[in-house]
Structure formats: structure tokens, C-alpha cells
Amino acid sequence: MLAKPTGGAARIIPALDTGDLARAEALAAALAGRCGVLKVGLELFCAAGGPAVAAIARHAPVFLDLKLHDIPNTVAGALRSLLPLRPAMVTLHAGGGPAMIAAARAEAEKAGADRPILLAVTVLTSMDAAALAATGVADTPAEQVRRLAKMAVAAGADGLVCSPREAALLRADLGPGPALVVPGVRPPGSDAGDQARIATPAEAVAAGADWIVVGRPITGAPDPAAAAAAIAAGIPD
Numbered sequence: 657m658l659a660k661p662t663g664g665a666a667r668i669i670p671a672l673d674t675g676d677l678a679r680a681e682a683l684a685a686a687l688a689g690r691c692g693v694l695k696v697g698l699e700l701f702c703a704a705g706g707p708a709v710a711a712i713a714r715h716a717p718v719f720l721d722l723k724l725h726d727i728p729n730t731v732a733g734a735l736r737s738l739l740p741l742r743p744a745m746v747t748l749h750a751g752g753g754p755a756m757i758a759a760a761r762a763e764a765e766k767a768g769a770d771r772p773i774l775l776a777v778t779v780l781t782s783m784d785a786a787a788l789a790a791t792g793v794a795d796t797p798a799e800q801v802r803r804l805a806k807m808a809v810a811a812g813a814d815g816l817v818c819s820p821r822e823a824a825l826l827r828a829d830l831g832p833g834p835a836l837v838v839p840g841v842r843p844p845g846s847d848a849g850d851q852a853r854i855a856t857p858a859e860a861v862a863a864g865a866d867w868i869v870v871g872r873p874i875t876g877a878p879d880p881a882a883a884a885a886a887i888a889a890g891i892p893d
């Protein structure tokens with residue numbers, strides 16, 4: 657499994673959110689020396705599939721963020737299909753429950769020591785308390801994140817996707833072990849867009865994030881490599 661980063665640029669995961677594989681490859685080439693991992697998400701994977709993962713992996717380890725969420729047998733089968741792509745990280749929704757997470761872990765183990773880090777997505781960073789309430793959850797996002805995180809780690813997740821607002825709470829609950837991968841990160845002054853629970857890169861790392869996911873503030877910048885370098889310069893070790 658990929659080791660946790662110790663500081664600086666290695667903590668940064670740019671999200672290559674585009675349906676254009678040539679654009680994603682150009683971004684990957686520009687960003688490879690400025691980050692630790694590159695994220696392939698739903699937009700790129702739906703457009704270009706496995707070959708996109710292989711192309712991006714030529715530049716840096718790949719975080720394959722597909723947020724798997726289905727019955728245990730189907731999620732295990734999806735993992736079986738994805739493992740030959742050798743992603744460094746894979747996401748599944750914690751809301752799929754302990755049996756789904758355990759099935760994914762059992763399947764991932766078949767890849768041996770080189771297996772991906774399995775990350776359980778807790779409450780999407782785009783959701784505020786009102787959006788969560790609309791799904792029938794009356795608790796605050798922080799309470800729901802903590803509940804899902806404890807369940808997911810007990811069921812076999814190696815780590816969690818949470819917002820920077822919950823990172824310190826999860827460190828207090830779960831200790832230093834689980835990998836915390838944190839989107840909803842915005843450099844000071846950047847547009848939040850559709851993200852609801854945000855903090856700066858420095859705040860996210862200080863709260864306990866191992867990796868921070870940054871998409872539009874990097875990929876939408878006139879010089880994405882310079883934007884990533886500026887973020888790295890502001891991150892404490």
C-alpha cells in the first residue's frame with residue numbers, strides 16, 4: 657500500500673475532473689512533480705475508463721474516486737475488475753454499510769501487499785446540515801461523519817474521506833492510523849463553488865489530513881503547476 661506522505665507537495669492530490677483524456681494527461685504531466693497522487697474521478701473515468709487510469713498512472717500513483725455503493729457482491733466484483741488497473745487508492749461510500757466494506761476489503765486483499773488503500777466516503781463535502789437533513793439524517797454533518805467513520809474502519813476501511821471540518825474529530829476518535837483524505841479544500845480567497853464544508857490547505861493539514869484533494873483551484877488556474885506549488889508552500893510538515 658502507498659505510504660502516507662510526510663509533508664509538502666506529496667500531500668496534494670489534484671482532482672483531474674475533465675472528460676477530455678488529452679487535457680487530463682496534459683494536467684498530469686504538468687502536475688506530476690508538484691503532488692503525491694493524481695485523482696481520477698467519475699467524469700474522467702466515465703469518459704475514458706481504464707485506459708485513463710493507465711495513462712495517468714504513468715505520471716503518479718492514481719486515486720480512483722468512483723465512490724462504489726452497491727450490494728456487497730457487486731462492490732466486490734467492481735473491485736475485482738478495477739484491481740488490474742493498480743490504483744493506489746479506491747473510494748466506496750460508507751453508507752453501503754459494514755458488509756459492503758468488508759466484502760471490498762476481502763477482495764482488495766487478493767492483490768497482496770500492493771493493494772489499494774480503501775477509503776470510505778463519509779458525508780460529501782458539498783453537503784451542509786440542511787442537505788443532510790433532507791436525506792433523513794437529523795444529526796449534524798460532524799456527528800454523522802463520526803458515526804460512519806467508526807463503522808467503516810471497524811468493517812475494514814483503511815481510511816476515510818471527510819471534510820477538513822471533521823478531520824480533527826476523526827483523529828481524536830480513531831487515532832493516527834486511518835488515512836484521512838480531505839477534499840473541500842480551498843486556498844485563501846478561492847471560490848468555494850459547490851463545496852459546503854471547507855477550510856484552507858494549512859487548516860486541513862493542521863487538523864490531521866494526510867492528503868488534501870484540490871480540484872478547480874489548481875486545474876482552473878492559468879498555471880496549474882504554479883497553483884499547486886503555491887499550495888505546497890503553504891502546507892506545514
Ligand SMILES: O=c1ccn([C@@H]2O[C@H](COP(=O)(O)O)[C@@H](O)[C@H]2O)c(=O)[nH]1
Binds near residue numbers: 697721
Ligand atoms: O466528499 C467529497 C468526496 C469527493 N470529492 C471530490 O473531490 C474533488 C474536489 O474538487 P474541487 O474542484 O476541489 O471542489 C472532486 O473531484 C470531488 O468529486 C469531494 O469534493 N467531496
